[in-house]
Amino acid sequence: MKEIYLDNNATTKVDELVFEEMRPYFCDLYGNPSSMHFFGGQVQKKVDEARARVASLLGALPDEIVFTACGTESDNAAIRSALEVFPEKRHIITTRVEHPAVLTQCRNLSRRGYRVTELNVDGEGQLDLKELEAALDDDTAIVSIMYANNETGVIFPVEEAAKMVKAKGAIFHTDAVQAVGKIPLNMAESAIDLLSISGHKLHAPKGVGVLYVRRGTPFRPLLVGGHQERGRRAGTENTASIIAMGKACELAQKHMDDENTRVLAMRDRLQAELTAAIPNTRINGGGTSRLPNTLSIAMEFVEGEGVLLLLSEKGICASSGSACTSGSLEPSHVLRAMGVPFTCAHGSIRFSLSRFTTDEEIDAVVRELPPIIRRLREMSPFGREFLDKK
Numbered sequence: 001m002k003e004i005y006l007d008n009n010a011t012t013k014v015d016e017l018v019f020e021e022m023r024p025y026f027c028d029l030y031g032n033p034s035s036m037h038f039f040g041g042q043v044q045k046k047v048d049e050a051r052a053r054v055a056s057l058l059g060a061l062p063d064e065i066v067f068t069a070c071g072t073e074s075d076n077a078a079i080r081s082a083l084e085v086f087p088e089k090r091h092i093i094t095t096r097v098e099h100p101a102v103l104t105q106c107r108n109l110s111r112r113g114y115r116v117t118e119l120n121v122d123g124e125g126q127l128d129l130k131e132l133e134a135a136l137d138d139d140t141a142i143v144s145i146m147y148a149n150n151e152t153g154v155i156f157p158v159e160e161a162a163k164m165v166k167a168k169g170a171i172f173h174t175d176a177v178q179a180v181g182k183i184p185l186n187m188a189e190s191a192i193d194l195l196s197i198s199g200h201k202l203h204a205p206k207g208v209g210v211l212y213v214r215r216g217t218p219f220r221p222l223l224v225g226g227h228q229e230r231g232r233r234a235g236t237e238n239t240a241s242i243i244a245m246g247k248a249c250e251l252a253q254k255h256m257d258d259e260n261t262r263v264l265a266m267r268d269r270l271q272a273e274l275t276a277a278i279p280n281t282r283i284n285g286g287g288t289s290r291l292p293n294t295l296s297i298a299m300e301f302v303e304g305e306g307v308l309l310l311l312s313e314k315g316i317c318a319s320s321g322s323a324c325t326s327g328s329l330e331p332s333h334v335l336r337a338m339g340v341p342f343t344c345a346h347g348s349i350r351f352s353l354s355r356f357t358t359d360e361e362i363d364a365v366v367r368e369l370p371p372i373i374r375r376l377r378e379m380s381p382f383g384r385e386f387l388d389k390k
Ligand code: PLP
Pocket: 009, 010, 069, 070, 071, 072, 073, 075, 099, 101, 146, 148, 149, 150, 175, 177, 178, 198, 199, 200, 209, 323, 324
């Protein structure tokens, strides 16, 4: 069975052009970029090229790009760095809907004596910047607010937030793992100090990430040892994956307009056709700005896990929350923070598209999902009651 892959916020296919770019750096060009000889030097050149490609996608300078092992490492490094830069400051601000890569770390730090403010979101999953303004004080070391949410695709006003935070003298970090490659970013005109990226969300392999560190932002490394990454991240570089990341960023830049038009049109068609065919649905975050590729649809009186299994039997891959929180039957922390009613939160499914998604795949979901929902509603007492009333 050929898969219909609509779970691109969990991970993406490695673009074949990306794979071709990285392939020689395993068995042929395996030199260490730190070596003095020509063999290492040619790899160093490709790493530099990759750095320039990532910088170009972000509108950043090449020396502001630090390669890491994943988005989680970038998030951890950003927060740890700020706390070391300002040892006297004990306050951290984040939001209730961050990815666990930020939230778990903040909660661990709160157990170690840091004061952590988790900003609320409204019913659409959107932030109120007045709450941020009220929370900021002279004790705030870092504010970490994600650029776009992995479950709903909701885009936060991070540029405005960054300006407010800078005015208070704190460091501003954003987890842009879901945003980079999907919407344009320009660090040259931004107040963001630190920004996290993950390779496997933009058609590069798993196990490579980036932390953007604005020139002049004080920074303390999480990993210490060798002088790699100009002392900002020790450890011999994952050269093949770094080179892949550079190529993936180059392709993302090239395809950005396409993502914003073709992918958005497919997502909007999926949304319109599913809401027309399935009664009692709501779109999580549908009333605010969202990533063009993400659709989180809540369907009353069904269990998300049941829907996923039946979709999976038809070859359709989606997700019932974030990839990292599925597996537990609790509604996700994001939907809970939004106050999505329990009956809807349980039946929330996320479809996330990519530039490889086709119209035929969207047709398949529109054909297969409505009968699955009807069947599951017929099987549940609440669902039957609801169907009887209609
Ligand atoms: N931040 C967000 C918003 C994510 O969606 C993810 C992955 O799902 C991460 C961070 C973690 O990235 P990685 O898997 O590269 O550690």
